[in-house]
Amino acid sequence: xxxxxxxxxxxxxxxxxxxxxxxxxxxxxxxxxxxxxxxxxxxxxxxxxxxxxxxxxxxxxxxxxxxxxxxxxxxxxxxxxxxxxxxxxxxxxxxxxxxxxxxxxxxxxxxxxxxxxxxxxxxxxxxxxxxxxxxxxxxxxxxxxxxxxxxxxxxxxxxxxxxxxxxxxxxxxxxxxxxxxxxxxxxxxxxxxxxxxxxxxxxxxxxxxxxxxxxxxxxxxxxxxxxxxxxxxxxxxxxxxxxxxxxxxxxxxxxxxxxxxxxxxxxxxxxxxxxxxxxxxxxxxxxxxxxxxxxxx
Amino acid sequence: xxxxxxxxxxxxxxxxxxxxxxxxxxxxxxxxxxxxxxxxxxxxxxxxxxxxxxxxxxxxxxxxxxxxxxxxxxxxxxxxxxxxxxxxxxxxxxxxxxxxxxxxxxxxxxxxxxxxxxxxxxxxxxxxxxxxxxxxxxxxxxxxxxxxxxxxxxxxxxxxxxxxxxxxxxxxxxxxxxxxxxxxxxxxxxxxxxxxxxxxxxxxxxxxxxxxxxxxxxxxxxxxxxxxxxxxxxxxxxxxxxxxxxxxxxxxxxxxxxxxxxxxxxxxxxxxxxxxxx
Amino acid sequence: xxxxxxxxxxxxxxxxxxxxxxxxxxxxxxxxxxxxxxxxxxxxxxxxxxxxxxxxxxxxxxxxxxxxxxxxxxxxxxxxxxxxxxxxxxxxxxxxxxxxxxxxxxxxxxxxxxxxxxxxxxxxxxxxxxxxxxxxxxxxxxxxxxxxxxxxxxxxxxxxxxxxxxxxxxxxxxxxxxxxxxxxxxxxxxxxxxxxxxxxxxxxxxxxxxxxxxxxxxxxxxxxxxxxxxxxxxxxxxxxxxxxxxxxxxxxxxxxxxxxxxxxxxxxxxxxxxxxx
Numbered sequence: 058x059x060x061x062x063x064x065x066x067x068x069x070x071x072x073x074x075x076x077x078x079x080x081x082x083x084x085x086x087x088x089x090x091x092x093x094x095x096x097x098x099x100x101x102x103x104x105x106x107x108x109x110x111x112x113x114x115x116x117x118x119x120x121x122x123x124x125x126x127x128x129x130x131x132x133x134x135x136x137x138x139x140x141x142x143x144x145x146x147x148x149x150x151x152x153x154x155x156x157x158x159x160x161x162x163x164x165x166x167x168x169x170x171x172x173x174x175x176x177x178x179x180x181x182x183x184x185x186x187x188x189x190x191x192x193x194x195x196x197x198x199x200x201x202x203x204x205x206x207x208x209x210x211x212x213x214x215x216x217x218x219x220x221x222x223x224x225x226x227x228x229x230x231x232x233x234x235x236x237x238x239x240x241x242x243x244x245x246x247x248x249x250x251x252x253x254x255x256x257x258x259x260x261x262x263x264x265x266x267x268x269x270x271x272x273x274x275x276x277x278x279x280x281x282x283x284x285x286x287x288x289x290x291x292x293x294x295x296x297x298x299x300x301x302x303x304x305x306x307x308x309x310x311x312x313x314x315x316x317x318x319x320x321x322x323x324x325x326x327x328x329x330x331x332x333x334x335x336x337x338x339x340x341x342x343x344x345x346x347x348x349x350x351x352x353x354x
Numbered sequence: 355x356x357x358x359x360x361x362x363x364x365x366x367x368x369x370x371x372x373x374x375x376x377x378x379x380x381x382x383x384x385x386x387x388x389x390x391x392x393x394x395x396x397x398x399x400x401x402x403x404x405x406x407x408x409x410x411x412x413x414x415x416x417x418x419x420x421x422x423x424x425x426x427x428x429x430x431x432x433x434x435x436x437x438x439x440x441x442x443x444x445x446x447x448x449x450x451x452x453x454x455x456x457x458x459x460x461x462x463x464x465x466x467x468x469x470x471x472x473x474x475x476x477x478x479x480x481x482x483x484x485x486x487x488x489x490x491x492x493x494x495x496x497x498x499x500x501x502x503x504x505x506x507x508x509x510x511x512x513x514x515x516x517x518x519x520x521x522x523x524x525x526x527x528x529x530x531x532x533x534x535x536x537x538x539x540x541x542x543x544x545x546x547x548x549x550x551x552x553x554x555x556x557x558x559x560x561x562x563x564x565x566x567x568x569x570x571x572x573x574x575x576x577x578x579x580x581x582x583x584x585x586x587x588x589x590x591x592x593x594x595x596x597x598x599x600x601x602x603x604x605x606x607x608x609x610x611x612x613x614x615x616x617x618x619x620x621x622x623x624x625x626x627x628x629x630x631x632x
Numbered sequence: 633x634x635x636x637x638x639x640x641x642x643x644x645x646x647x648x649x650x651x652x653x654x655x656x657x658x659x660x661x662x663x664x665x666x667x668x669x670x671x672x673x674x675x676x677x678x679x680x681x682x683x684x685x686x687x688x689x690x691x692x693x694x695x696x697x698x699x700x701x702x703x704x705x706x707x708x709x710x711x712x713x714x715x716x717x718x719x720x721x722x723x724x725x726x727x728x729x730x731x732x733x734x735x736x737x738x739x740x741x742x743x744x745x746x747x748x749x750x751x752x753x754x755x756x757x758x759x760x761x762x763x764x765x766x767x768x769x770x771x772x773x774x775x776x777x778x779x780x781x782x783x784x785x786x787x788x789x790x791x792x793x794x795x796x797x798x799x800x801x802x803x804x805x806x807x808x809x810x811x812x813x814x815x816x817x818x819x820x821x822x823x824x825x826x827x828x829x830x831x832x833x834x835x836x837x838x839x840x841x842x843x844x845x846x847x848x849x850x851x852x853x854x855x856x857x858x859x860x861x862x863x864x865x866x867x868x869x870x871x872x873x874x875x876x877x878x879x880x881x882x883x884x885x886x887x888x889x890x891x892x893x894x895x896x897x898x899x900x901x902x903x904x905x906x907x908x909x
Binding site for chain 1: 669671682686691727817818821822825
Binding site for chain 1: 433458
């Protein structure tokens with residue numbers, strides 16, 4: 058009797074929980090879209106400058122999000138290109154070569170890195186740049202490169218983990234066939250293992266791109282500025298979408314500026330949510346593939 | 355090729371070690387003067403030369419545990435629906451939505467919070483500015499739920515299909531299977547998810563910075579403003595490099611790092627304990 | 633008599649028309665052919681003027697990159713002192729030990745006041761200095777104690793790096809304490825928007841940042857406005873400084889010269905500050 062009530066109660070509870078969560082998400086995103094919809098458009102990004110002029114760098118955009126969008130783009134490109142070889146290399150090492158105590162120790166380090174709050178990573182980047190400024194060159198200070206480097210550290214664990222998992226989940230048949238046919242381990246790695254685990258690795262890359270694009274805490278300590286124009290050099294300051302949203306939220310001057318905050322939020326939200334969803338989809342494809350090919354071969 | 359992979363692995367490991375080393379070295383003066391531990395229990399009052407972190411530690415723990423109190427039931431219920439209780443199409447839609455939710459930037463949550471939640475809480479409470487522990491805990495609970503839901507539902511899905519089938523064959527309804535078969539077998543995943551959620555809540559900067567009010571008093575009610583360790587780093591970063599304020603940042607960083615490293619170790623310990631049990 | 637006045641007026645009118653355009657071209661002209669980047673950080677009261685100046689300069693010469701960050705006066709002074717930025721702004725005069733430590737050179741390009749602000753919906757529009765001290769220290773906790781509604785007062789303050797906080801604490805609160813329960817915001821802009829949205833808020837903000845979204849509160853019967861600050865009737869005033877390490881050079885010098893030019897000064901005036909020239 059009481060069990061039956063617990064069961065009924067739990068069903069109601071589960072539906073209520075999911076209902077509340079979905080409703081809250083709907084309200085949050087709905088509010089954002091409703092408030093920001095009208096500000097969306099080319100003008101949000103390019104202001105009064107003609108888009109072609111801005112894209113060809115013929116004219117600076119002084120009243121649009123273009124510098125922030127370009128800054129975020131540069132930041133993502135730079136940090137992912139720093140993190141990519143390192144993360145994938147480490148992932149390959151962990152799955153193919155490491156074993157025993159070394160593997161356990163390394164994976165503990167990566168887990169701790171994965172758990173480090175982004176502001177701590179930002180503080181690390183900031184102290185590095187102060188250190189460099191004092192002891193290496195007075196020309197170095199918090200800048201695009203330092204931000205990119207810190208963000209690379211932040212996303213490194215995602216890349217390592219997704220690469221490692223993708224490789225480790227390959228069925229043994231796949232691993233052994235090429236070797237049996239006389240391929241060297243390196244050939245096997247590059248022509249068989251990596252291509253076969255590409256979807257899994259890719260999902261980690263996409264996830265990292267999303268993380269780099271949305272992170273605010275790291276960059277606010279390492280060189281982002283409220284106003285900086287287009288990024289010119291990796292040693293200079295830059296603007297970024299998430300930081301723009303943060304500053305607008307607290308110190309908008311007028312309703313027009315506030316509208317750019319809503320617009321920027323929708324833009325960033327749209328980009329990162331689709332990236333994250335995309336990453337999950339690739340991962341599903343990857344797991345489905347290994348699951349099917351396993352017994353089939 | 356192997357040396358290249360080995361070197362990348364070493365560099366990646368070094369990054370993790372360097373972060374904590376840097377913080378210890380830069381915070382070293384505090385340890386040397388024996389200030390570190392007294393800082394953990396004293397208030398923040400720079401004009402009187404007191405640089406304690408007690409209010410921020412309480413703020414961090416208060417906000418993140420409250421976020422868990424709100425977030426855990428929501429996540430458990432939703433995860434239960436996704437892994438078994440709900441009809442397949444609904445479960446699929448839910449799972450996709452939750453996955454997309456992981457991508458909502460925290461700064462966007464903060465932005466919406468400032469303009470939607472803060473005024474709401476202010477009117478509801480009838481006192482205070484609306485920038486308070488409750489506001490940020492509510493928003494954080496939405497932020498950390500996807501992480502917990504996906505961990506929970508992964509664990510639920512790992513309960514062997516055979517066991518489930520056996521239960522179903524014996525005439526158990528999906529709810530019965532879930533409550534009496536799947537849930538008891540998923541203790542480990544539940545704890546892991548909770549710790550991950552707690553870590554995410556403690557590590558978040560923007561929501562706390564934007565809507566918890568950042569007051570330096572120890573909070574005494576749900577409607578009091580409070581400052582977290584993360585927000586404190588973001589607010590004080592700016593001071594003089596030789597000043598004691600600046601050094602306390604590294605103490606802040608260390609405490610935060612300690613919290614997160616502890617939770618990482620806890621997750622791993624749980625893993626080993628449960629593995630040896632089964 | 634009458635004709636001379638008319639003549640003078642006409643002359644003055646022509647001069648007014650001529651001088652700014654002449655100077656405008658002149659002051660922005662100096663950036664022609666320049667290249668490179670200029671980093672500015674610090675005082676948040678300065679930001680609107682800095683942004684406008686940067687926009688105008690970058691519109692004339694896209695080869696110049698000017699980056700502007702906030703952080704507060706303390707940040708501006710230490711960052712310029714450490715060589716992390718080219719110009720560090722402060723909403724207070726750098727202290728003697730700061731000037732000595734870093735070898736700062738200062739340019740004071742405008743005068744600004746710091747006024748108490750409340751929400752426009754708040755009936756309270758005037759407070760005594762003693763009441764203000766008590767509200768910020770947390771002794772007075774409800775609006776009805778000072779003639780307002782029966783609601784708790786939400787005190788807003790700035791972080792320790794803020795020059796606005798330092799000036800306000802010194803000249804309005806006589807260095808008295810600010811309640812630890814006060815909500816802390818990070819810039820003048822944030823203070824204004826917080827007070828504008830919270831009906832029971834009280835805060836202090838740069839007079840240049842005051843607009844109709846907040847209500848300026850008179851202190852001892854004197855309202856904080858550009859005029860009262862100018863005439864020194866309103867006592868909480870401060871200079872807006874832009875500091876460099878050593879004598880300004882290159883782009884930094886040109887930028888500071890621009891701020892002190894007629895166009896720069898009228899820019900400051902248009903943002904609610906009192907020009908120094």
